[in-house]
Amino acid sequence: MRLLIHFVLPSATALLLGCSAEAAPGASTPTFHRDIEPLLQKSCLGCHAQDGTAPVSLASYESAKALAPVIADETEARRMPPWGALPTDECAPPRPFRGDLHLSLDEIALLRAWSDAGAPKGDPADAPAPTTPVAAGLSRTDLELSPRAPFAAAEGSDSFRCFVLDPGLTEQAWVQGYDVLPGNRAVVHHALLFIDANREGEALGGESGSYECFGDARLSETSLLGAWAPGTQAFELPPDIGISVPANALLVMQVHYHPKPGEAPSPDATRVALRLADEKPSRALSNLALGNAEAPFRDGNGLLPGPGDRGSVEFRIPAGARGHVERMRYVIDFPIPEISIYGAGVHMHRAGVDLKVDQIRADPRGDEADRQCLVQTPAWDYNWQRLYSYDAPIDELPTLRSGDTIELRCTYDNTTENPALAAQLIEERLPAPQDIGLGESTLDEMCVAFLPVVHPNP
Structure with missing residues (x-):
């Protein structure tokens, strides 16, 4: 899996220019506090906050100004923010998407105009109210399941390994949230999480608790609980919806490993966190x-x-x-x-x-x-x-x-x-x-x- 995109710092010349005296912006010139900070709050600070998951913070005027040309370039190229479902002339989805991060063409143009104007700060009185970024992961973790032993993929070759996980459910449960937590993101290509109601994985996994499973999980009867791939976030449902997991069922996690040629990958122990419903939801x-x-x-x-x-x-x-x-x-x-x-x-x-x-x-x-x-x-x-x-x-x-x-x-x-x-x-x-x-x-x-x-x- 690939690392989060790294912004490249502007040249020394650009940084020096950024420290020069700032001309007063005209009425039509976008300013940080009035025009840019709301966009960053909406589409960027979920990752680019102080101590966030991204490599740089855009939470302050000073940090955003230093990266203003890069912000304009990345948003114009649609590399940032990471939201692939953009509006098109041939697709108008039936409902808006929850947590939509995408920037409109007008908003992207605003970021470019702000950068080209020297990234003026503007009046702090125009700043929007501070926001608190949503914490990564589940709102509550009831179970965390780990493989019986880590797995080391062979150097330079794709492999598919299924890990048998026992949630220890003595009665039917309803999953309302899951989060797949890769142990070694450098080699985990994707993961699929299956419900094994008949506990077939027990025999397949043996003492090691895992087995080779190219193509599928080798289960005669199963259903998909969830999936993970790069960029995937924790999945949570509202209180009245849940995913049924029968009593005594196992979970089988199929992980696709893709090590780089010439590199011996370190072992991986990808985990799964689950949030369970307190009572049976009205919908499945x-x-x-x-x-x-x-x-x-x-x-x-x-x-x-x-x-x-x-x-x-x-x-x-x-x-x-x-x-x-x-x-x-x-x-x-x-x-x-x-x-x-x-x-x-x-x-x-x-x-x-x-x-x-x-x-x-x-x-x-x-x-x-x-x-x-x-x-x-x-x-x-x-x-x-x-x-x-x-x-x-x-x-x-x-x-x-x-x-x-x-x-x-x-x-x-x-x-x-x-x-x-x-x-x-x-x-x-x-x-x-x-x-x-x-x-x-x-x-x-x-x-x-x-x-x-x-x-x-x-």
Whole structure:
């Protein structure tokens, strides 16, 4: 996993200019306290606070002024703030996203104008009220589960290890929050957390409590509790929603390790923190994971024809291809007539640049459109992945009905003009892009949508 982005300090000349006498700003010139500090509070100080998780603080005028040109550059390039689900002409999500960090084009222009004007301070009386950044992690931790023993991945090769975790539940429980805590972020590529109601992992894990599990967790019956990838934050639900975990169930955590070539990774012991409901909630949440179709289905859905096909439909991103698109479709079929969509998340690897998830209604009602975009990530960044939860009361969440279709459109850039892929090629010691197929390894690709859905608790 990659480190948080590091701001580069301006040149000595810029720092010296920043210390020169400051001209009084005109009425139309943006100032720190009136115009810039509110933007930093909204979109930056969650990480860039004093003693925050980011390498530099933007909590004071002095620190923000020193980095004003860098702030303007990073926001214009959409590298900061880390929020991939930007508004586009082709996607208007059905509800706003909770905790939306993105900056509008006008706000980004304001940051540039402030930097170009010499980053004036303005009147402290114009400053917004101080804010307290939300603490990282769960609001309350009831259980913290750790592997029986750390695991050291082999040097330079991808590996998939499943760790058997026993929460010791003597009766059914309802998870209302989870946080995956990687032990060695330099090698943990992603993690999936499964519910093992039949305790099959016990035999698979043996005395070590872990086992190899390339592809899937090797369980005959399971459900997805949650996932972690770089940038993912702790996941918490409101009091009236929970994820069911049966009595005596185990949890199996599948971790994908990706050590750098030539480096012997230190052992990892990734942990899981859980918050449990005090009583049975009125609604249950289930996780739908759709995508990674290797071929068309018999009904014509699954992987759709694409520009990289060679005679038959295949997932193939040719070397040197920019703007390459793969599409997949899934018809929803479940026993409950209608459920609510809590949010949406997406997953790709280094060649990915944009993923759009659409809902196609089988039977639109009232003012419902035939097609509704649920999320689009035109600023996709592998290092900053998250679930985008809709900011609406449960009864006002968008709905999904049996017979509706979910369509994924995944766009890739398999050239060295793609900085993420170029960096990965260097890391893998490859001289040029290769054809990319569907797979688990970092230089394979994926096309996945995660839809947490809410339904009445039986």
